[in-house]
Amino acid sequence: MVDTAPSEPQERPRRSDATRAAILDAARDRFAADGYERATIRAIAKDADIDPSMVMRYYGNKAGLFAAASEIDLRLPDLAAVPRDRLGEQLIRHFLDRWEGDETLTGMVRVAVTNEAGAERLRDVFTEQIRPALAAICPAPEELDSRAALIGSQLVGMGLLRYILILPPAAALPREEVVAWLAPTLQRYLTAEHP
Amino acid sequence: MVDTAPSEPQERPRRSDATRAAILDAARDRFAADGYERATIRAIAKDADIDPSMVMRYYGNKAGLFAAASEIDLRLPDLAAVPRDRLGEQLIRHFLDRWEGDETLTGMVRVAVTNEAGAERLRDVFTEQIRPALAAICPAPEELDSRAALIGSQLVGMGLLRYILILPPAAALPREEVVAWLAPTLQRYLTAEHP
C-alpha cells in the first residue's frame, strides 16, 4: 500500500518511477514487435536493463504487464468539426498517420490476433474511442454499430496488409493513392443511405 | 529415401499414410485455433493420438510441419464467367463462405500475423491465387496489383473483425447486410476508373 488517503488514490512520485517507465516502454516495443507469446519477460527486462524479477514486482505477472502496457489512444479528432464531405479523407489520413507514427496499432493487432486479453483490449478501443467519435456524425443512431464496424473493417484491413503482413502490392501503394481509393469507401460507409 | 525412380518422384502408398494424414489434420486445427507458438507439437500429437516423435520423423521439425500443413486453396471461381456488374457481390459471397466454411482462412491469418513463415505463405496465396483470378477481369494490367491489394484489404479486414477478433458489431452484422455494403466497394475497386 502506498496511498495515504483511502478515498483519494493520491499518487506520490516514487523513486522507482523511471524503472517502471523503462519496463513499460520495453514491454510495448516487444509486444508490438513479437506478439504476446514471443515477447518474453526476460527479453523485456534485458531491453529495459533491469532484472526480470522487477517486472514481477511492479506488474504482478505477464498478463498484468500487458494490461499496463497496452493502453492505447487513437487520438481521434473531433469529426463534428470536419466538413461533411471530407470525413472519409480525414479518417483515412488520420489512421495512416497512426499506423506509421509508432508501433501502437501494429502491436495491438499483432497481440489481439492470438491472445484473448489483447482481443478484449482491442474491442474496448472500439467501443470507447471509435464508436463515440463516429456517433457525433452518424446519421441514424441505430445504424452506428454497423457503420462503425464497416469503417473499422476497411481501416484495419489496409493496415494489416500494409504494415503487418507487408504484402508488397499493398505496402507499395503510394499514400495518396490509398487516400484516393479508401476515402470514398469510408465516406459511403459513414454517410450514405443504407443500401 | 522412398522413391524408386530418381527422375520421377513416384509416390507409392506407405503404411504410415494414415498417421501422416492424422498429424496433418491435427496440425491444421491447432495452428488455426492457437497460432504458431501456442500450437505445440505435443498437443498436435495428442490430438492425432500418436507420439510427438512421429511428428519429427515425418516432418523434420515444427517449421516443416507448418509448411506441410499450411497449403491453402481459396477455390476462387472463374470470374470471367460472372456477369460484370455482379463481380463484387460474387466475391464477397465467396469469401464469406470460405471464412465460415472451415478454419483455413482464420488459421492462415492467425499464424501469419506473428510468424514470418506464415506471412510468407499468405503472400504466396495472394500472388498465386488472388492475383491470377483478378487478372482475368481487371481493366488495366498495370493497375492489377493496386486493385488486388485494395480488394484484399477490404476482404481480410472484415474477416479479421468478424471471425478472428469477433468484434460484436462486426460479428452481429447479418450476412446479407455485409454483402449489401461490401459488394459495391469491391465492385468499385475492381472496375471503377482510377479516382
Added chain:
DNA sequence: TATCGTTGCCAACAAGCGTTGACCAACATG
C-alpha cells in the same frame, strides 16, 4: 524361416519460460 526396412513408443536431453524468495544497499523517518 531369416532378414531388413518401416512404424511406433518411451525416456530423456538442453534450453527457455514465468515466477519466487532470500539477500543486500540506499533511503527516509523516529
Added chain:
DNA sequence: CATGTTGGTCAACGCTTGTTGGCAACGATA
C-alpha cells in the same frame, strides 16, 4: 543513530518446449 521501507540483484524453482536416440513389434521379401 537506530529502524523500517523501498529499490534492486542473484540464484533457483518447477514446468513446458522442440528435439533426439534407443528399442521393440510389424510386414514384406528372399
